[in-house]
Amino acid sequence: MPKESKPRQKWSEKEVQLIINDYFAMLLAEIQNWSYDKTEHRNLLIPQLSDRSKGSVEFKHQNISAILVEQGLPYIDGYKPRGNYQKLLVEGVEEYLNNNPHLMKLFDTSPVLNPTQSKKIDSSNINRIIEAPPEKIISPKPSVKPWLSRKGKRINFAERDAVNRKLGSLGEKFVFELEQHRLKLAGRDDLAQKVIWASKEYGDGLGFDILSFDEQTESERMLEVKSTGLGKYFPFFLTQNELLCSEDIPEQFQLYRVFDFGRSPRIFILNGSLRSLCNLDPVLYRATL
Known part of the structure; x- marks a missing residue:
């Protein structure tokens, strides 16, 4: 008879605490632009856990990324956000953040998260700058009622990106120059001269x-x-005009998402209606009487 596989045991409170501590140690190194080794971290962590595989540890790290992204907080770039996480993990991340308020200041002042200088484009490596867009991440939205819990939100870095005019201008300049390079490489100097920073x-x-x-x-x-x-x-914010523009001229509209701008800027491109391409959450209303 085939050997029955053991049912997977839920992570214990101790294990959750260990992996959260490990995750934030790596995240701290990443936002300070310090070198660290994910494999080394994982190899040191596994013996402290209860018979967990490398894949299980990787998935848990990705769960933590998803929790942080949903709160508008930085996450480890190498751990793609994955949903379907246990409640204990959410509570553990919340407790860690509450017990380490200094993290918000480190996030807020990190040179990696707050780029202030334009980036030069290596015209010979444009293809390395552009990546495939990520697939939609669908995860259950947490039921949050701050008017009952009395818990206000921390810094939302997606909101901060949206109002950071310096970062916005640097990103637009980067794309403007990238488009000129792209057209010149295609032998269309005439079109490159017509590109407009609208x-x-x-x-x-x-x-x-x-x-x-x-x-x-x-x-x-x-x-x-x-x-x-x-x-x-990481999520981004749209205006009503941007959404309507994408729907009115979907064949011509493209969203250039510039990410990791503080270290090595890359881009993914969304072509067409953003309503069909993105998960949209209404977060702000204009009210009139």
């Missing part, structure tokens, strides 16, 4: 930031730029 030339509120061109058809492309010093899976 939000700078015409002002905000257009629904896009950069006016560029398709190198073959010469048709216009409207590029909206969203920049962050954080990772690929």
Whole structure:
């Protein structure tokens, strides 16, 4: 008879605490741009756990990333957010953050998360800058009632990115120059000269930031730029005009998500209607009487 596999045991409180401590030790190193080794961390952690596999530890680290992303907080770039996590893990992360309030100051002042200088483009390596977009991450939304719990939110770094005009301008400049390089490499110097930094030339509120061109058809492309010093899976904010622009001209609209801007900027591109491509949560309303 085939040997029956043992049912997986839920992680204990002690194990959860150990892996949370390990995760934040790595996250602290990452935001300070210190070198560290994920494999070494995992190998030191596993003997302290109750017969957990490397895959199980990896998945738990990814669970912690998902919890932090949902709270608008930095996460370890190498651990893709994964849902389906236990309540004990959420409570453990919350307790760790409550017990270590200094982390918010470290996040807020990290040079990695707060880039202040423009980045040069190596025109010979444009293909390395552009990556495939991530798949949608669908996870149950936590039932949060701060009016009952009396727990206010910490710094939301997605919101901060949205109002950081310096970062926004640096990201737009990066994409503007990238488009010029791309068209020149395609032998279209004529089109490269026509690329317009629209939000700078015409002002905000257009629904896009950069006016560029398709190198073959010469048709216009409207590029909206969203920049962050954080990772690929970090959320971003949209305005109503940006959403409507993506729906009105989906064939021409492209969202350029610039991420990891403080270290090695990369981009993924979303083509078309953002309503169909993204999970949208209403977080702000304009009220009139």
